Amino acid sequence: MGRLSIVNKPGIVESSWHYEDPTCAEKIRDAYCNLLLTLNPGLARQVVIMCIGTDRSTGDSLGPLVGTRLLQYGMTETSVLGSLEYPVHAVNLEQTLARVSESWDQPFIVAVDACLGRTDRIGYVSVKPGVLRPGTALKKELPPVGELHISGVVNVAGFLEHIVLQNTRLGTVFKMADTIARGIWLAHLSLTE
Template sequence: MNVRHNLFDKKDGTTRIPHNEANASMKLAKEISYLLPTSVSSRPIVFVCIGTDRSTGDSLGPLVGTLLEEKRQSSFFVYGTLENPVHAVNLAEKLDEIKKRHFNPFVIGIDACLGRLKSVGVIQVGEGAVKPGAGVNKELPEVGHMHITGIVNVSGFMEFFVLQNTRLHLVMNMAKTIANGIYKASLEYEPSPILSAFKWESDKEQDIQSSNM
C-alpha cells in the first residue's frame, strides 16, 4: 500500500526537494516509490535520462544514467549515459526502441531544466511527462509517465548560452542525489514474479541460441 507522506514541498502536484537538503536522496526515494506502479504490476520500470555531455547544464540526465549504471542495480532499466546519451537527435528513435524491447513499460523521464533563481538546485518529481527542449524552443517528443527534473540554472534570457555556462559542480551534485534516490528506491521495489519469469525465460532462450551458433 502506498501512503502519502506530507514531508515535502509540493507545488502544482510536483514535489520539490533541494538537492543539498538533509536526507534529500531518501526523500526522493520515498516519492519515487510512491509514484511507481505497485509491486504486483508486471510493467518494467524504464528510466530515460535525457541530455548531452556537450553542455554542462544539459549533462544532468546522462550523469544520472552513468551513476546508475555504475551501481549495477537490477530492478530498473536505464537509457541515457555519458557514453550513450539520449538527446534531441536520437530521442524519438530511442523511445521507439524502448517500446519494442519492453512490454507496456512505465517510463520515467529525467532531464535538466531552467527556473527561477531561488529554485536553482531543486529536484522536482511528479506524475506526467517531461518535455525536453521546451526551455530552448525545440519540438521534441514528451517522455514518461512520471518525471524527475533538476533546475540547474536561471531561465528567461539566452537559455542555450545559460545551459552551456552552468557550473558542473552543481550539476554533478544534483546527479548524485538523484541517482542515490533512484538506487534506494530500487532496493525497495520488487518486480512481479511474472516479469522475473519472463526475463529468465528470455535469458535462457538467448543462452540456447548462443550455444547453437
C-alpha cells in the same frame, strides 16, 4: 527546504527539494516509490529509466550523469537508458523511444532531465507524475517522454537559455545528479526487497 503539493489525481503527491538538503535522496526515494506504485500498480509494467541530455553542454548533462551513476550502482542497461557514454538527446530521442516500444510491451518510462527555472529554484529536484517535455527551455519540439519524471533546475530561465546551459556550474550539476541517482537507487532497492 521541502515542499509538498497535492496534484489532480487522488493519492498522488508532487514533491520538490533542494539537492543540498541532507535527506533529499531519501525524499526522492519516498516520492518516487509512492508515484511509481500509484501509477504502475504491482510494478506490472517494466520500468525503464530514460536519462535525457548531452555531455556537450554542462547544464544539459544532468540526465547522462544520473544514468551513468545508476549504471555504476549496478542497474542494468536494459532498465537505464542515457549515460555519458550513450546519451539520449534531441537527435536520437525519437529513435530511442521507438526502440523502447519495440523492446518492451507497454513499458513504464521514468524520464530524468535538467530544466531551467527561477533563480530561487536553482538546485531543486522535482519528482512529478506525468510526461516530461524535453527541450522546452531551448524551444525545441520533441516528443513528450514518460509517465513519471524527475527534473533538476540547473540554472535560470528567461534569457539566452543555450548560453545559460553552456555556462552552468558542473559541480552543481554533478552533485545534483549524484543525489537524484542515489534516490532512484534507494527506491529500486526498497521496491525489490
